[in-house]
Amino acid sequence: MYDPKAHFGESPIQDYAAAHRQARLRRIWANLTGKSTSLIPFEDLKKALGLLIQRYRGVQPVPLDKIIGSFGRSNDFDRAFLPTQQHSRRKWLSVDSAYLMGVTLPAVSLYKIGDAYFVVDGHHRISVARQKGQAFIDAEVTEVESRVPVTADLALDDLDRLAACRKFLEETKLDKLRPDSDKCLGLSMPGDYARLLDHIRVHKYFTETTDSRELTWEEAVCHWYDHVFMPLVEAIRQNKLLDDFPGRTEGDLYLWIIEHAYYLSQKLGRDLAPWEAAKDFARRFSRRPKRILDRAAKYVRSLLVPGELEPGPPAGAWRQARVEASHRDHLFVDILVTLSGAPSGWLALSQAAEFARREQGTLRGLHVATSDEEESTARGRSILEEFTYRCESLRVRCTASLSVGDIQEEIIDRSRWVDIIVINQRKVHGRWAERPLGTIFQTVASQAACPILAVPGTQVLPLKHALLAYDGSPKAREALFVLRHLLACWQIEGTILTVGDTRADSELLDLAIRYVEESGGHPVSRRLEHGRPAEVILQTMEDTGADLLLMGGYGHQPLIKALLGSAMDQILREAWFPLLICR
The missing domain is CATH 3.40.50.12370 (Rossmann fold)
Incomplete structure (x- = not known):
């Protein structure tokens, strides 16, 4: 009968048991919170982003916490590279034993996309290294070009959003026309990229009508980006509105504020400057505790104090x-x-x-x-x-x-x-x-x-x-x-x-x-x-x-x-x- 202790000793077996137990606990916690702990399948990401061009970058140290996915084995390990399947046990014990004996293991093989890495070969070596508390691992890196920025905090739920972003960039070519656009065009919801495209089409129509000239699609995209999108983004940055809406992007706030500005323009009978719409949106909807308390206090005061007794804004x-x-x-x-x-x-x-x-x-x-x-x-x-x-x-x-x-x-x-x-x-x-x-x-x-x-x-x-x-x-x-x-x-x-x-x-x-x-x-x-x-x-x-x-x-x-x-x-x-x- 096979006895793992005779081959690997007591310590690797204990290490594996601890890693496997931790993986089960993480899976239970994920089910309770609804947050996925799965690795990102490289195949799904490739389909979403249409990845084609690859360049070999040689052997280099790679941060282990930036390895977030796998090519072909995403079900065998979780996001922390803890083993989730028993069939990985023997290989895992072998790598752990070599690690304990000081054996130099070959470099792992990774794909790099943006700021994230995906394992081609060396899953067990990465799993053991993370379990031992290593921060880096030597890897042969092949970089895969992507039009869409990919970060190490990518989740499975983000793949649809990345696919929508890729389609948006293919239609607008904004990443080529305005290379800095990747810093502010991120959106939280996949369907919002279609709304951005609608904004550009409407802007093209009104600009052509106003200027009595026809714009090429590329001209319309640049004109929208320079004269509509970026002025509002600058207002968002100047007023530090991302602090008012944690977890949201500048692109998200652009869509919210532009709709708020349209509502206000209909009410007031005029267009608003970007800074006006941005400041009013924050005043009404900010999630900062202080602003929430201010709105609550104002509401309570309105119930208790006649409007005529309100002191009004301070001087200046x-x-x-x-x-x-x-x-x-x-x-x-x-x-x-x-x-x-x-x-x-x-x-x-x-x-x-x-x-x-x-x-x-x-x-x-x-x-x-x-x-x-x-x-x-x-x-x-x-x-x-x-x-x-x-x-x-x-x-x-x-x-x-x-x-x-x-x-x-x-x-x-x-x-x-x-x-x-x-x-x-x-x-x-x-x-x-x-x-x-x-x-x-x-x-x-x-x-x-x-x-x-x-x-x-x-x-x-x-x-x-x-x-x-x-x-x-x-x-x-x-x-x-x-x-x-x-x-x-x-x-x-x-x-x-x-x-x-x-x-x-x-x-x-x-x-x-x-x-x-x-x-x-x-x-x-x-x-x-x-x-x-x-x-x-x-x-x-x-x-x-x-x-x-x-x-x-x-x-x-x-x-x-x-x-x-x-x-x-x-x-x-x-x-x-x-x-x-x-x-």
Whole structure:
């Protein structure tokens, strides 16, 4: 009767028993977790990738943890090269005995594809070496070229995805046209490559229609990659969105965000910059614990706290989110104009057009219908048609959007997508738009994510002289930043006013003057006055002939402001000029 102990000794038998037992435990764990521990069959990978060209690379040390598959024996060992079949026992014991006696074994034979290796000959030698804790093994390596990147973490479930990627590259030739594309074109789902192809075909059609010329398929692929895909990928990288969605690829996020951008463009009536869509997608759907907690806290707060009492974004959030993120020269490129259809509102539109011309911006008309009944929406469409006609007459770019819902909620929500909101704040259909905790205008001015231009709608002013009411608060410093821009880009006169009579007030005013003049802005006039702030500001507007007032937003918390009012409210009631409220 055959006795293995007589041939191999006690130690190899114990080694094999331990390896086989460990393989059984891994198989049980794999069944419980649903994660495969199988080797990748080289034959299946070759079929998926269409591998043909081979090059002999000689003998070289190979990391054992990068050997992930087998040619012909993938059922005899698992992914850790533990023996799973008893018929391998005798050969395994023989190799282990030679290892223990210090016998030099010949190099194994491997195929290399990308960063992964597949065993042609030497399965038992690799199994024993891994069981002994070796990190490398000498191998004769034959490299097999693949159009699709293959990594050492490849799983059996990935073969369909690799086959889809290969088909995509064969149709687009992106790996040849844009060699760096392999770094960002990985997708998690096989079917998503067909969606990418659809994107390219649609892009080709619209580009040919817009440019009135026919593109070759290769030109369309490159144009899509350079002008659609990569700008969004760059936005993903700049905002570090892969950290928000662990286990996903840049290609995955591209598909998610491009669909999110389409949804937003339909809602807002305009296309979005890649960075805008990427940041909003992360804000809404990020899986980072902090962002999840922020969304949960916001939801709970919305249930407990009336919307009018929300404090709104912190000072400077608008500049950080839109101006600095977009790296542009103009501040007010996207200008939201709220439309009610009132006659004074059309005068406010003409004032907004002056902003648009000077800032090379686009007016984004918005009418909010309070119900979706046909009469209400028909009136909204009529107002938007009038808006479009007037913008064409004023020769400014425009888009128009009709929304149904709460007026202040819709305006506040849209404020994240624009650089300034123009509101004819005086009256709405002959009466103040009052609510229990203040007017709609007050709530919007407190909570909007961007500056507000409040226009009386009584006349259109040329905007030749801007007055800044400056008190040194964070919101007033944002208004100082805007004033510097207006002086430099609009070539207008400027005055900075501080209301106070102390030395500290004078020094504060001097610092503001120095900030504007040392930053390349035009010289500004200095006014230090004392008295009731609202009265002083209105009198100074009249004395200087200024036709644009800049102020920081409401200084009190919403509840205190609702109970006590503010200097800004008094100014708004008496203003004959536009008031730019910064935050």
